[in-house]
Amino acid sequence: MLVGLMLLFTAIVLLNQWSQKESMSSSVPMTPPAAKQGMLDWSNLYTDQEESIPLDGEWEFYWRQLLEPTDFQAAHTPVSNLVELPAPWTNYSDNSGGFLSSEGYATYRLRILLPQELSEGAHPLALYPKSIASAYRIWINGHLVGGNGIVGTNRISETPKSYPEVVYFQPRTDWNEIIIQVSNFSQRNAGIWQHIELGSADSISWTRILHVSAQSGIVGIFGVMALYYAFVFWNRKKETSALLYSLLCMAVGVRTVVLGESTALYLLPRLPWEWAVKAEYISVAMTALLLILFINREYPAEAVRQVSVVSGVILPGCILLFLMTPAHVYTYLLTPFTWGVLFPALLYTLYIYLRSATKRRKGAVSSMIGFLFFMAFALNDMLFYTVHLPTEDMLSIGLLVFLLTQAYNLSSRFSRALHESEQLSLQLQETNQHLEQIIEERTRSLRRTNAELQEANQKMSDAELFRTRLLSNISHELSTPITSIKGFAKALRDGIITADAPKYVNRIYTRSVMLERMIHDLIDLTKLETHQVQFRMQNVYVIPFMQELFLKYETDVQANGIQYIMDLPAGSDLLTTGSEDWLVQLDPIRMEQVLSNLISNALRFTSPAGIIHVNLRLTEAPETEKGWMACICVKDTGVGILPEWQERIFERFEQASPPSVQDEHKGSGLGLAICKEIMHYHHGDIGVSSKPGSGSEFCFRLPAWKGRLSPHDKP
Numbered sequence: 001m002l003v004g005l006m007l008l009f010t011a012i013v014l015l016n017q018w019s020q021k022e023s024m025s026s027s028v029p030m031t032p033p034a035a036k037q038g039m040l041d042w043s044n045l046y047t048d049q050e051e052s053i054p055l056d057g058e059w060e061f062y063w064r065q066l067l068e069p070t071d072f073q074a075a076h077t078p079v080s081n082l083v084e085l086p087a088p089w090t091n092y093s094d095n096s097g098g099f100l101s102s103e104g105y106a107t108y109r110l111r112i113l114l115p116q117e118l119s120e121g122a123h124p125l126a127l128y129p130k131s132i133a134s135a136y137r138i139w140i141n142g143h144l145v146g147g148n149g150i151v152g153t154n155r156i157s158e159t160p161k162s163y164p165e166v167v168y169f170q171p172r173t174d175w176n177e178i179i180i181q182v183s184n185f186s187q188r189n190a191g192i193w194q195h196i197e198l199g200s201a202d203s204i205s206w207t208r209i210l211h212v213s214a215q216s217g218i219v220g221i222f223g224v225m226a227l228y229y230a231f232v233f234w235n236r237k238k239e240t241s242a243l244l245y246s247l248l249c250m251a252v253g254v255r256t257v258v259l260g261e262s263t264a265l266y267l268l269p270r271l272p273w274e275w276a277v278k279a280e281y282i283s284v285a286m287t288a289l290l291l292i293l294f295i296n297r298e299y300p301a302e303a304v305r306q307v308s309v310v311s312g313v314i315l316p317g318c319i320l321l322f323l324m325t326p327a328h329v330y331t332y333l334l335t336p337f338t339w340g341v342l343f344p345a346l347l348y349t350l351y352i353y354l355r356s357a358t359k360r361r362k363g364a365v366s367s368m369i370g371f372l373f374f375m376a377f378a379l380n381d382m383l384f385y386t387v388h389l390p391t392e393d394m395l396s397i398g399l400l401v402f403l404l405t406q407a408y409n410l411s412s413r414f415s416r417a418l419h420e421s422e423q424l425s426l427q428l429q430e431t432n433q434h435l436e437q438i439i440e441e442r443t444r445s446l447r448r449t450n451a452e453l454q455e456a457n458q459k460m461s462d463a464e465l466f467r468t469r470l471l472s473n474i475s476h477e478l479s480t481p482i483t484s485i486k487g488f489a490k491a492l493r494d495g496i497i498t499a500d501a502p503k504y505v506n507r508i509y510t511r512s513v514m515l516e517r518m519i520h521d522l523i524d525l526t527k528l529e530t531h532q533v534q535f536r537m538q539n540v541y542v543i544p545f546m547q548e549l550f551l552k553y554e555t556d557v558q559a560n561g562i563q564y565i566m567d568l569p570a571g572s573d574l575l576t577t578g579s580e581d582w583l584v585q586l587d588p589i590r591m592e593q594v595l596s597n598l599i600s601n602a603l604r605f606t607s608p609a610g611i612i613h614v615n616l617r618l619t620e621a622p623e624t625e626k627g628w629m630a631c632i633c634v635k636d637t638g639v640g641i642l643p644e645w646q647e648r649i650f651e652r653f654e655q656a657s658p659p660s661v662q663d664e665h666k667g668s669g670l671g672l673a674i675c676k677e678i679m680h681y682h683h684g685d686i687g688v689s690s691k692p693g694s695g696s697e698f699c700f701r702l703p704a705w706k707g708r709l710s711p712h713d714k715p
Helices: 002-027 202-234 240-258 263-267 275-296 305-324 327-358 365-386 395-431 434-477 477-492 501-529 542-552 554-559 588-605 673-682
Strands: 040-042 055-062 081-085 104-113 124-129 134-141 143-148 167-169 176-184 196-200 538-540 565-567 581-586 613-618 628-635 685-690 694-707
Touching: 104 305, 124 202, 124 477, 134 167, 143 167, 167 240, 196 501, 196 613, 202 395, 202 542, 202 613, 240 275, 240 395, 275 305, 275 327, 305 327, 327 365, 365 395, 538 542, 542 554, 542 565, 542 588, 542 613, 554 565, 581 628, 588 613, 588 628, 588 673, 588 694, 673 685
Parallel strands: 040 104, 565 613
Antiparallel strands: 055 081, 055 104, 104 176, 124 167, 124 196, 134 143, 134 176, 538 581, 581 694, 613 628, 628 694, 685 694
């Protein structure tokens, strides 16, 4: 397995180098020459303006000198050394035969003679320095065009800040001069240790944007995966491995966003460089710690407890060291940290996967394959950041493959659980099939019985409510007329009343008629209140319907010597402007009962030569569903009603009759209560307006609308 890992790693390295050569050959049909003695002559080289060219080769190097373009225009130019780029200056030897210190400052210089299609182009060119440690300034053709941080000659005067940046300049037809001042007192790497690319401003800008977008997309994937596994743990606290995996994705996401294209510094330019480096190192240590905890949680039988204890001490100690010390201290520990802590953690994880695969644990083989990819890319990053391998940062790709294998294991686990559940369900269904049939039959029987019992119970409940309310009303309200009848009858029987006997006999008869009417009204009102009345609602044209009702009572009113006036809006503009007629929904018999009661009351309290005025009008009512109301009013010139009685007369047994009204003209006191209940069923209302001595006006309203009756609505 170790041989396979090494073969896989070798294939990745060769593939990376091949892709770099392919990209260079695709961008430059002829292999571009490397810089020699600080000069790069590309005048005879054809290149595509859409591609970039690496500025590799020999550059002039001035150690411990911060030179500017004016220094090279003097009579005595400084003496330089020649160094190969890209490489950290710790790879360069000094005059004593040793190597340069990582702390120091220097100036790099390169002169370029560009091809004609680039030097004479109308568009500017751009440089793309990926990483220069740790602060730098760039001059091109005598102009300061960019930089990061503040270059200094000691740790106090330097402000480190290093991330990929695009600088633009206008090329010249002759030699173009590039001068880069670099200082480093902040970290292990120093100088120009990655490629600097040259190309058109558009192509370099798009390259930078694409790199940042790609890195942001990868970080977004890690963030989504972290959030998903966090929700898995939130909904099922037993899934500790889901929490560990969520934190693992988060740690690698943090590392990705501060490395490579340094998207965090690109999007947050005010983020301190020191904290970005701390985030890089802490996230790597957290990744190793979470990886060990995750693998131990997934395969506890194969885990080695001593490794967990040791890693639980060393890795948190490293995190504390990175957090408490500055970058110029802990970055020098990268090599021992990489090969003494991270690499053993990877080997331990591989060992656990090998043992679990040997014991045929579920999902162990696929997880091990994914981890091999992850480990190969992790080894690539270790060698790349220790400047042993000229590749790129690719750990996020390896982790993505690892995530896919874990997703596959998770889906396999759910599929197996679902399959087992289906098998158990099938067995249970077969075992209980007969019992379910019996239960189903008994359930149907019980439902039928229950429905019959509910129906019978409802009928009994309605009947009992009707009986109770009727008996209550009869016992409470009929006692007075019965007592009166008994008194008159006893007086006649005992001879107390002799002279006016016919008069009292007539009173007994009048009381009996009123009692009979009261009993009928009580039954009718009780049925309405207990919802035992069936209403036959239908849509009718309100004007002809009301006109027909009004005419029914014309003869009776006029026979009492009272003037009867009907006022219908048949000729008003409201009804003739549209092609539609006005409709209402009502029960014709019940609505006639309401109008009959109002006209009877008006006759009872209006003296001869008085007037009864019946009126129909249509009014807007925006607060209602239909938007209109049909208002029917019965107005008389009778005795009127006192204000304190105008609300009470719609309650049962409430009458506002003046003392002058004879007993034979008094009603049961239930008619208006019945009218109120009927209007409630019609979604309407009823009310009164009256002044004592000036008559009364009773009005009831129904929802109305314009329309035409359909064939099935017509009687």
